[in-house]
Amino acid sequence: MADAVIHTENLTRKFGAFTAVDAISFSIGRGEIFGFLGANGAGKTTAMKMLTGLLRPTSGSASVAGFDVRSEPEKIKQNIGYMSQRFSLYEDLSPKENIRFWGGIYGLDRKTLREKSARLLEALDLQEAADTRLSSLPLGWKQKLAFSVAQLHEPKIVFLDEPTGGVDPVTRRRFWDMIYETADNGITVFVTTHYMDEAEYCDRISIMVDGRMAAIGTPDALKDEFGVSSIDDLFIRLVRPTPIE
Amino acid sequence: MRRSITIILVILRKEFLQIFRNRGMLPIIFIMPFIQLLILSNAATFDVKNVPFHLQDFDRSSLSAKLAEQFTGSGYFRLTGESFGSTQAIGELVGRRADLVLVIPKDFERDLEVSGSAPVQLVINAEDGFSAGVIQGYTSQIIADFNREHRALFSAAGAGRVFPEIRIKSSAWYNPELEYSHYMVPGILVILVTMVGLFLSGMNVVREKEVGTIDQINVTPVRSTEFIAGKILPFWIIGLGELSLGLFIARFVFHVPMQGSYLLVYLVASIYLLVVLGMGLLISTVTETQQQAMFIAWFFMVIFTLLSGLFTSIESMPHWARNMTMFNPVRHFVDIMRRVMLKGSGLAEISRPLLILCAYAVAMLSLAVNRYRKVSA
Numbered sequence: 001m002a003d004a005v006i007h008t009e010n011l012t013r014k015f016g017a018f019t020a021v022d023a024i025s026f027s028i029g030r031g032e033i034f035g036f037l038g039a040n041g042a043g044k045t046t047a048m049k050m051l052t053g054l055l056r057p058t059s060g061s062a063s064v065a066g067f068d069v070r071s072e073p074e075k076i077k078q079n080i081g082y083m084s085q086r087f088s089l090y091e092d093l094s095p096k097e098n099i100r101f102w103g104g105i106y107g108l109d110r111k112t113l114r115e116k117s118a119r120l121l122e123a124l125d126l127q128e129a130a131d132t133r134l135s136s137l138p139l140g141w142k143q144k145l146a147f148s149v150a151q152l153h154e155p156k157i158v159f160l161d162e163p164t165g166g167v168d169p170v171t172r173r174r175f176w177d178m179i180y181e182t183a184d185n186g187i188t189v190f191v192t193t194h195y196m197d198e199a200e201y202c203d204r205i206s207i208m209v210d211g212r213m214a215a216i217g218t219p220d221a222l223k224d225e226f227g228v229s230s231i232d233d234l235f236i237r238l239v240r241p242t243p244i245e
Numbered sequence: 246m247r248r249s250i251t252i253i254l255v256i257l258r259k260e261f262l263q264i265f266r267n268r269g270m271l272p273i274i275f276i277m278p279f280i281q282l283l284i285l286s287n288a289a290t291f292d293v294k295n296v297p298f299h300l301q302d303f304d305r306s307s308l309s310a311k312l313a314e315q316f317t318g319s320g321y322f323r324l325t326g327e328s329f330g331s332t333q334a335i336g337e338l339v340g341r342r343a344d345l346v347l348v349i350p351k352d353f354e355r356d357l358e359v360s361g362s363a364p365v366q367l368v369i370n371a372e373d374g375f376s377a378g379v380i381q382g383y384t385s386q387i388i389a390d391f392n393r394e395h396r397a398l399f400s401a402a403g404a405g406r407v408f409p410e411i412r413i414k415s416s417a418w419y420n421p422e423l424e425y426s427h428y429m430v431p432g433i434l435v436i437l438v439t440m441v442g443l444f445l446s447g448m449n450v451v452r453e454k455e456v457g458t459i460d461q462i463n464v465t466p467v468r469s470t471e472f473i474a475g476k477i478l479p480f481w482i483i484g485l486g487e488l489s490l491g492l493f494i495a496r497f498v499f500h501v502p503m504q505g506s507y508l509l510v511y512l513v514a515s516i517y518l519l520v521v522l523g524m525g526l527l528i529s530t531v532t533e534t535q536q537q538a539m540f541i542a543w544f545f546m547v548i549f550t551l552l553s554g555l556f557t558s559i560e561s562m563p564h565w566a567r568n569m570t571m572f573n574p575v576r577h578f579v580d581i582m583r584r585v586m587l588k589g590s591g592l593a594e595i596s597r598p599l600l601i602l603c604a605y606a607v608a609m610l611s612l613a614v615n616r617y618r619k620v621s622a
Contacts, residue, residue, distance in 0.1 A: 052464050055621050073620055074466050082464040086457030092266050093259070104255030105465045107248055133266075159464075 010060035022211035038208030081150030085162035106153035140171035256475025278437040298322035299343035306354035431582035446525025504589030523609025549575040
């Protein structure tokens with residue numbers, strides 16, 4: 001892929017004798033929505049940690065936003081946004097204060113921050129709740145805010161680790177509208193999920209099984225390739241290769 | 246550099262917002278320490294007063310009554326009972342109704358008049374060896390006074406003669422009134438600053454681990470030094486504020502004099518706080534839950550306090566323990582505080598413990614920065 005923003009080759013991570021991620025290779029392009037699927041414990045989180053510079057690979061290589069994960073993890077961090085399954089804004093601060101803190105950490109100056117903050121609160125329709133503590137806001141709002149906060153510093157890639165866990169389908173759908181909007185702006189979205197309907201929304205998906213990448217491609221191509229009618233069936237087939245009689 | 250300062254200020258602001266928003270934390274920071282200061286400084290005293298005192302006067306003479314009166318009139322002893330059977334007195338001691346029994350044998354007055362000397366027996370409860378020593382000191386003083394008053398009168402040989410006598414008049418330097426609180430308050434102040442600093446910083450990073458925000462921090466380009474500095478600074482400011490309030494109470498409630506300079510106290514405190522906060526953050530980075538951090542912080546707090554020379558003198562510790570106290574930052578700060586506040590020591594006199602604290606601060610901060618790793622190996 002010519003303008004790949006994420007590129008890995010035989011990326012591997014071992015914990016002692018256990019191989020959590022086993023020589024995965026793939027490329028993701030600019031503005032692409034990439035669904036990163038797999039059962040619990042298949043190695044998704046480990047792979048994501050390596051790509052975000054939180055964990056050093058055991059072998060293989062990976063570059064993210066043009067920087068090497070091994071030698072330039074801090075440069076990667078300036079260019080990525082991240083939102084984890086554990087809700088990761090400060091619950092005891094207000095939306096405004098959270099925006100100010102996370103923007104400030106990325107080195108945004110006050111003027112830029114003020115403008116962005118106002119625009120963001122308006123876009124999320126959060127003006128009235130701007131000064132109330134996050135802990136009293138509904139989960140869906142908090143997730144949307146977290147997603148926006150992860151993009152304050154205009155990253156090239158956003159990593160979303162099960163971003164829609166625990167919210168209702170309508171809120172989930174609205175969240176995906178935001179993801180599309182982000183991708184339309186040329187930002188790559190790397191998303192893990194357990195919802196198979198969400199997998200269908202992605203440009204391309206990959207399915208990890210036991211640390212290996214068992215399938216990668218567009219949802220339609222994969223369905224054809226494996227002769228299944230839905231990603232749900234594909235997932236079950238790959239994760240549990242011998243069908244239960 | 247400029248960017249770093251901005252980022253540190255961003256963290257500082259956020260920490261302050263969180264501290265002042267935490268209703269559980271505020272009383273711990275601002276009320277608890279001062280209640281402790283007021284209570285401990287008044288209650289933790291080595292003065293022995295109102296010792297329950299049991300009398301067995303078998304002589305029942307005017308002279309024996311006078312001796313007993315000197316005991317009760319001294320202010321140190323409180324008469325709780327009198328008896329004439331030998332087992333009764335032991336019962337009083339065992340039942341803790343008396344810590345001192347004075348036994349005046351029969352013929353006390355006659356012996357004194359005839360031979361110039363007469364025995365009395367003192368039985369002291371020595372469960373608590375220290376108090377027993379103090380009680381013994383008081384009793385010998387009372388008996389010596391009694392002797393001085395009556396020797397000339399009753400010594401057969403000495404009627405009319407003046408006895409040469411050596412009188413020792415002692416004066417206590419640097420704490421002339423021997424005010425116990427003057428000695429204790431500076432030390433207790435150190436303990437309070439240490440406790441608040443160690444616990445606040447010790448709970449801090451680990452709490453971000455528990456709620457998950459640390460992952461979010463770690464995917465940002467913030468540097469370890471910026472992060473640790475941003476975490477230390479708020480507690481450093483709180484620590485100095487705490488010290489100021491404490492010094493105010495010391496001055497206006499306990500009337501502890503300040504012979505040295507406040508500037509020096511603050512200089513030492515700023516360095517000392519770096520030691521404590523560095524240690525707290527180190528604990529915070531190596532633990533996974535707040536409970537673990539709490540236990541480790543308590544472990545160090547107890548050892549540091551007991552080996553600080555605050556309640557027991559370091560000179561009377563065994564050799565190995567005395568050496569160990571050299572590694573105790575609390576000991577050095579207690580030492581410096583007492584010297585500066587009571588004796589007016591200057592920078593030159595406290596340079597040795599101060600240098601030790603500096604070395605400690607450098608070590609703790611580098612360890613904390615080093616142990617806080619954004620990238621796992």
